[in-house]
Amino acid sequence: MKAVCLLSGGLDSATALACALRDGFECYCLSFDYGQRHQVELEAASRVAGALGAAASKVIRIDLRAFGGSALTDDIAVPKGRESAEMAASIPVTYVPARNTVFLSIALAWAEALGAGDLYLGVNAVDYSGYPDCRPEYIEAFERMANLATKAGVEHTTRFRIHTPLIDLSKAEIISLGLSLGVDYSLTHSCYDPIGAQPCGRCDSCVLRRAGFAEAGLADPLEYAG
Amino acid sequence: MKAVCLLSGGLDSATALACALRDGFECYCLSFDYGQRHQVELEAASRVAGALGAAASKVIRIDLRAFGGSALTDDIAVPKGRESAEMAASIPVTYVPARNTVFLSIALAWAEALGAGDLYLGVNAVDYSGYPDCRPEYIEAFERMANLATKAGVEHTTRFRIHTPLIDLSKAEIISLGLSLGVDYSLTHSCYDPIGAQPCGRCDSCVLRRAGFAEAGLADPLEYAG
Known part of the structure; x- marks a missing residue:
């Protein structure tokens, strides 16, 4: 059985990929070159896919800089030194408009072409940056839409399912889970605003x-700049 | 008020754009270079946007050939000479996996960045090719998902709405409506498999x-090859 796994190269998506492999799927990893300032994560994605034994990995280019509106794709400063309570209080400027929807839609296209019904996504609604497209109600709505959108869904040859194995875990729990599944976190990259290849730390x-x-x-295992 | 209008360059999307202008919106047209065999439609989209007086138009590249699975993007023959009853009986090989979902997701990203809540899409569920992502139940599910996916939707600064002004019209009614709104159909292009710049007719x-x-x-107003 095949699954499409969204892989950013960060800690969460690497752990979600390890969960898909644990669940017995042959994993097709999908990464995006969307004009993000932290392009170094694409190299991390490739390292992680190789180390964990994915069946294939693909990078799709889509220029979300054409729309702007985010500190990750536009000339807006990335916030530094915030506490997690502050992050949860409002949606930050690093939010990229409709990013997970764009990524999941493209993953759905690949899944349907592959004959795969399962998609894995490393979103998390506990220790997270407050993004709306990381919440369970959003994931459920996307899944429902996906089954109405597609030939495979409408003809009932495939039932599309969005797996979010990390959604209820704390960051510490995610790390423990990943280590138990053999994730090498030295290969991952989580920083929004790296200094060269080094994570900013803030x-x-x-x-x-x-x-x-x-x-x-x-x-x-990472060394931080600050 | 701004609206994002998906514009393929075909008859339906040109008419949907004319409806958005009739409804008083400042229109931001979005077209896709997705590796389709009928790239000539992108020139038609640009002509139509200019002639109708859109505020802006943008072409986004996303290579759906990377996934294959459709006669429009892969090395699969486009069916010719079918009757409309035959088209309605099953989803044809010209279906592109999750295409409208990918296009609407990217339109949603632009809409949120622009501060626009309204999206116009020229889908039609009467004289259509049997695609699942042209039906009202799909559009409703996408709209619901969009309002959960986005910062603007969650913070209630914007209520996203997918307008499908043609969904219940016959092709003849769409043409009459478009003519009454000043659409010049000689500028549009609808063919899946053009011979040079000329529509195949079949x-x-x-x-x-x-x-x-x-x-x-x-x-x-078009001259057909066959």
Whole structure:
């Protein structure tokens, strides 16, 4: 059985891929070159797919800079040094308009062409940046739409399912799960605003990752710039 | 008020754009270079946007050939000479996996970045090729998902709405409506498998268009190859 796994190269998506492999799927990894300032994550995605033994990996280019509106794709500063309570209070400027919807839609296209019904996504609604497209109600609505959108869904040859194995886990739990499944976190990259290839240590994504390793009582294999 | 209008360059999307302008919107037209064999439609889209007076138009590249699975993007023959009853009986090989979902998702990203809540799409569930992503139940599911996916939807600054002004019209009614709104159908292009710049006259799209003009008692301004 085949599954399409969205793989950014970060800690969460690497762990979600490891879950898909644990669940017995042959994994087709999909990454996006969308004009993000942290392009270094694409190299991480390729390393992670190779190390975990994915069946295939593909990078699709889609220029979301054409629309702007986010600190990840536009000339807007990435917030630094925020606490997690502050992150949860409002949707930050690193939110990319409709990003997960665009990514999941393209993953759905690949899944249907492959004859795969299962999609894996490393979203998380506990230790997260407050993005609306990481919440369970959004995932359910996407899944429902996907089964009405497609030939395979309408003809009932495939039932599309969006798997979000990390959605209810804390960052520390995600890290422990990934380690138990053989994820090498030194290969991953989570920073929104890397300094060269080095994670900044102070963006929301770095703050959440570092707190997760600390809470799990483990050392993060990455070296941070700040 | 701004609206994002999906514009393929065909008869239906040109008419949907004319409806958005009639409804008083400033129109931002979005077209896709997705590796389709009928790339000539992109020139038609640009001509139509200019002639009708759109505020802006953008072409986004996304290579759906990377996935294959359709006669429009892969090395599969486009069916010719089918009757409309035959088209309605099953989903044809010109179906592109999840195409409208990919296009609407990217339109949603642009709409959110623009601060627009309204999207116009020229789908039709009467004289159509049997595609699942042209039906009202799909459109409703997408709209529901869009309002859960986005910062603007979740914070209630915008209510996203997918307008499908043609969904219940016959092809002849679409043509009459478009003419009443000033659409110049000589600028549009509907063929799935053009011979040079000329429509083949025999693919499902040409068959539906020709029957529509005939039923409306009007002459199609295009010259067909066959």
